Amino acid sequence: MHSMQFTAQTTSNGVVERDFTVDGIPGVLWSPASGPERAPLVLMGHGGGTHKKWPAMPGRAHRLVDVGGFHVACIDSPGHGDRPRTAYDEQEIAALYRAREAGEPEGPIVVRYNAHLAERAVPEWQATLDALQALPEIGAEGPVGYYGLNMGTAIGVPLAAADPRITAAVFGLHWPDALAATAGRITVPVQFHLQWDDEHIPREAGLALFDAFASEEKTLHANTGRHKEHPRFEADSAVRFFARHLTRSVPAAALS
Amino acid sequence: MHSMQFTAQTTSNGVVERDFTVDGIPGVLWSPASGPERAPLVLMGHGGGTHKKWPAMPGRAHRLVDVGGFHVACIDSPGHGDRPRTAYDEQEIAALYRAREAGEPEGPIVVRYNAHLAERAVPEWQATLDALQALPEIGAEGPVGYYGLNMGTAIGVPLAAADPRITAAVFGLHWPDALAATAGRITVPVQFHLQWDDEHIPREAGLALFDAFASEEKTLHANTGRHKEHPRFEADSAVRFFARHLTRSVPAAALS
Numbered sequence: 001m002h003s004m005q006f007t008a009q010t011t012s013n014g015v016v017e018r019d020f021t022v023d024g025i026p027g028v029l030w031s032p033a034s035g036p037e038r039a040p041l042v043l044m045g046h047g048g049g050t051h052k053k054w055p056a057m058p059g060r061a062h063r064l065v066d067v068g069g070f071h072v073a074c075i076d077s078p079g080h081g082d083r084p085r086t087a088y089d090e091q092e093i094a095a096l097y098r099a100r101e102a103g104e105p106e107g108p109i110v111v112r113y114n115a116h117l118a119e120r121a122v123p124e125w126q127a128t129l130d131a132l133q134a135l136p137e138i139g140a141e142g143p144v145g146y147y148g149l150n151m152g153t154a155i156g157v158p159l160a161a162a163d164p165r166i167t168a169a170v171f172g173l174h175w176p177d178a179l180a181a182t183a184g185r186i187t188v189p190v191q192f193h194l195q196w197d198d199e200h201i202p203r204e205a206g207l208a209l210f211d212a213f214a215s216e217e218k219t220l221h222a223n224t225g226r227h228k229e230h231p232r233f234e235a236d237s238a239v240r241f242f243a244r245h246l247t248r249s250v251p252a253a254a255l256s
Numbered sequence: 257m258h259s260m261q262f263t264a265q266t267t268s269n270g271v272v273e274r275d276f277t278v279d280g281i282p283g284v285l286w287s288p289a290s291g292p293e294r295a296p297l298v299l300m301g302h303g304g305g306t307h308k309k310w311p312a313m314p315g316r317a318h319r320l321v322d323v324g325g326f327h328v329a330c331i332d333s334p335g336h337g338d339r340p341r342t343a344y345d346e347q348e349i350a351a352l353y354r355a356r357e358a359g360e361p362e363g364p365i366v367v368r369y370n371a372h373l374a375e376r377a378v379p380e381w382q383a384t385l386d387a388l389q390a391l392p393e394i395g396a397e398g399p400v401g402y403y404g405l406n407m408g409t410a411i412g413v414p415l416a417a418a419d420p421r422i423t424a425a426v427f428g429l430h431w432p433d434a435l436a437a438t439a440g441r442i443t444v445p446v447q448f449h450l451q452w453d454d455e456h457i458p459r460e461a462g463l464a465l466f467d468a469f470a471s472e473e474k475t476l477h478a479n480t481g482r483h484k485e486h487p488r489f490e491a492d493s494a495v496r497f498f499a500r501h502l503t504r505s506v507p508a509a510a511l512s
C-alpha cells in the first residue's frame with residue numbers, strides 16, 4: 001500500500017485543489033466542489049521544464065472539472081517542480097541549453113532525456129494511480145484518461161502501454177524515435193496534437209508518431225504555427241474527447 | 257436583383273426550415289425558431305450524388321442552429337437533387353459507375369467532374385448569398401461561414417476564394433489536383449477533415465490540400481477509417497469552429 005497524504009487544500013470557482021504526496025512524490029488533485037459521489041479521473045502529464053502547477057495545468061484542470069465533472073491529477077516529473085535533480089538531470093539540461101545556444105537541433109537530446117525520465121516516471125504514476133483509486137470519490141472501477149503533450153507524451157505513451165486502467169489519451173508534440181514501437185501497443189482512443197510548422201519536430205516525424213498508434217479510434221489535430229504556438233482551443237478539444245470517452249452519460253454542454 | 261421565393265415552411269425542435277428558390281435554384285434555409293433579430297449565416301455544400309436534404313444536411317443544420325443560433329442554407333448543386341442533369345452530367349456519372357464496377361480509381365473522374373460542377377455552382381452560390389443577405393434576419397454585414405466536404409469542398413474552395421464575404425470555412429475529403437492553387441488564395445480560418453485510411457484519396461494527397469491553404473489559422477482533423485467512415489463527432493467540431501469564428505459573443509455551450 002502506498003503512503004498518500006494531503007498537505008493543502010484551496011477552493012476556487014467551484015474547483016477544489018488538494019496538494020498531496022504519494023510515496024514522497026508531490027502532486028495535486030483538482031475535483032468538483034460539488035457533484036456526484038464518484039467521477040472519472042484524468043491524469044495530466046506536464047511538459048519538460050515545467051511542473052504540476054505551471055499555468056497550463058490548473059487551466060486545463062479547471063476546464064476538465066467544469067465540463068466533465070472529472071477528478072484531475074498531476075504529479076511533478078523526476079527532476080521537475082519540487083523534486084531534486086540528479087547529476088544526470090543536470091548534465092542533460094546543460095546539454096540542451098548548449099544545443100539551443102549553438103542553434104543545434106534539440107531533438108536528439110530531448111528524445112534521449114525524456115526516454116530516461118519516462119523510465120523513472122511510469123512506476124511513480126502507477127503508484128499515484130493506485131493511491132488515487134483508493135479514494136472513495138474516485139474508486140478502482142471508473143475509467144481513467146491521460147492528457148500530456150511534449151514530455152507529457154514521452155511519459156504518457158509508455159504509461160498507457162503499460163497500464164490497462166488508462167482507457168483514453170491525449171498526446172502530441174513529440175518525436176516518434178523512442179515512442180513509435182510503444183505506441184503500436186496502445187489500442188485505446190487517442191487524440192493527437194501536432195504543430196504543422198513545428199521548428200523542432202519535423203512534420204513527417206509528428207505524423208509518424210500519430211500513425212504508430214494501434215488505436216481503432218484516433219484523431220489528429222494539426223494546427224498552423226510553431227512548437228509553442230499550440231492553440232488554446234485545443235484544450236477544449238481534449239476536454240470534449242474525455243467527455244466523450246470517460247463519461248457514460250455525457251453532459252449536454254460537452255456535446256454541444 | 258435576384259428572384260427569391262419561399263415555397264414551404266415547417267418547424268421542428270426549435271428550428272424553422274424554409275424551402276426557397278433563387279433564380280430557379282432550389283434551396284433550404286434553417287433558422288432558429290426564436291432568437292436575436294439577426295444572426296450569422298453558414299452555407300452548406302452537399303456531397304456528390306446527394307442533395308440539399310440528404311440526412312447529413314438537416315442533421316448538421318440543426319446542430320448549427322442549436323449551438324450557434326445561426327441561419328444555415330443549402331442549395332442543390334447542378335445535376336443534383338431537384339435539378340435536371342445535362343447530357344454531360346449523365347456522361348460523367350456513367351463514367352464514374354463504370355470505373356467503380358471495374359475497380360478502377362474514381363479520383364480522376366471525380367476531380368474532373370467536380371471542377372466542372374464548381375464552375376456552374378459558384379455563381380449560383382453567389383446569387384443565393386446575395387438573396388439571403390437581403391433578408392432582414394441575415395443582413396449584409398454579418399459574417400458568413402461555408403461548410404462542405406467531398407464535392408462540397410470542390411465547390412466551396414473556389415467559392416471562398418472568389419467571395420470575400422466568406423470569413424471561415426470547413427472543408428475536407430478531396431483530392432488537391434484541381435483545388436490546391438485556388439486554396440492558396442484562401443486566407444480565412446479553415447478547419448479541414450481528412451480520413452487517414454481513405455481508400456480513394458491517398459493520405460499524401462489529402463495532406464497536400466490541407467497544406468495548400470494560405471490561412472494563418474488552419475486546423476487539420478484526421479481520423480482513422482475509410483472514406484465514408486468520417487465520424488459524426490466531427491460535425492460537432494465544425495459547429496464549434498463556426499461558433500468561435502462567426503460569433504462575437506460565443507454562447508457558453510459552444511466553448512465548453
